[in-house]
Amino acid sequence: xxxxxxxxxxxxxxxxxxxxxxxxxxxxxxxxxxxxxxxxxxxxxxxxxxxxxxxxxxxxxxxxxxxxxxxxxxxxxxxxxxxxxxxxxxxxxxxxxxxxxxxxxxxxxxxxxxxxxxxxxxxxxxxxxxxxxxxxxxxxxxxxxxxxxxxxxxxxxxxxxxxxxxxxxxxxxxxxxxxxxxxxxxxxxxxxxxxxxxxxxxxxxxxxxxxxxxxxxxxxxxxxx
Numbered sequence: 001x002x003x004x005x006x007x008x009x010x011x012x013x014x015x016x017x018x019x020x021x022x023x024x025x026x027x028x029x030x031x032x033x034x035x036x037x038x039x040x041x042x043x044x045x046x047x048x049x050x051x052x053x054x055x056x057x058x059x060x061x062x063x064x065x066x067x068x069x070x071x072x073x074x075x076x077x078x079x080x081x082x083x084x085x086x087x088x089x090x091x092x093x094x095x096x097x098x099x100x101x102x103x104x105x106x107x108x109x110x111x112x113x114x115x116x117x118x119x120x121x122x123x124x125x126x127x128x129x130x131x132x133x134x135x136x137x138x139x140x141x142x143x144x145x146x147x148x149x150x151x152x153x154x155x156x157x158x159x160x161x162x163x164x165x166x167x168x169x170x171x172x173x174x175x176x177x178x179x180x181x182x183x184x185x186x187x188x189x190x191x192x193x194x195x196x197x198x199x200x201x202x203x204x205x206x207x208x209x210x211x212x213x214x215x216x217x218x219x220x221x222x223x224x225x
Contacts, residue, residue, distance in 0.1 A: 041079050043069060045093065048086055053133040057143050062086065084146055091148055092156050094134045099160035101127045106167065113171035114223055120164070121192060121219050128196050135200060139193055161185055171223065191222055 047065045062083055066076040080086040105123030106116035128135040168188060169181035195218055198204060204211050 037079070041089075044076065044079055044086065045090060048090060049133060052137065056133075057087075057137060057140070060087065087143070087146055088148055088153065090137060091153050094137055095153065095156040095160050097134070098124070098127070098138065099156075099163065102160070102163050106163065113167045117164075117167050117171060117223060118219055120167070124192065125196060125199075125215060128200060132200050135196065139197065161189060164188060188222060191218070 044065055047068050048060060051060055051064060060083060062076055062080065063073045066073050069076070080089070101123050102120040106120040109116055109119035165181050165185035166176045168184045169176040169178065172180065172184060174180045195215060199211060199215075204214070
């Protein structure tokens with residue numbers, strides 16, 4: 001796990017494609033050079049995720065990524081000056097993805113806040129099971145020697161929690177900025193991640209239990225409180 005610093009100043013290729021100008025106008029054209037740079041950074045991040053999936057965060061190596069992409073080490077350092085800068089970018093992107101998974105799932109199902117919370121929690125579990133290396137990047141063991149810049153990750157981490165806080169506030173009939181809402185969000189977040197960390201760590205494997213059913217019981221118990 002890496003403890004929470006802001007996404008890199010260089011936008012991803014997808015971010016460049018989504019950018020919009022002021023007053024809803026079309027953004028100015030992106031130069032070919034900037035587009036290629038963003039695409040290369042995206043490719044570096046995809047290679048980094050694959051490396052983490054194979055050997056864990058400690059196995060991340062810029063030189064190995066460069067070899068995979070057919071680049072020299074110095075060429076790759078033009079995009080990321082060091083391992084820490086790459087990890088920070090991965091962290092910010094993964095927090096954004098985590099928040100988007102929750103947002104899309106809750107918006108799609110609609111209905112009561114409780115219905116949306118159940119859908120969002122199920123979607124987060126499905127994402128974590130599909131991408132355990134990304135989940136571990138956010139919530140696994142800290143990487144020795146790395147400290148995420150607070151100004152780079154604090155806001156993305158907070159944004160990922162905001163949707164949960166708003167829905168819990170509506171579910172409990174309290175204000176979204178109230179202490180009750182914030183405490184409920186943190187306790188729900190902690191319990192959800194406790195379950196997922198145990199599941200991803202294989203701690204339920206030999207218990208002879210239906211883990212899907214167990215997860216549903218835990219969710220409903222949590223939201224009944």
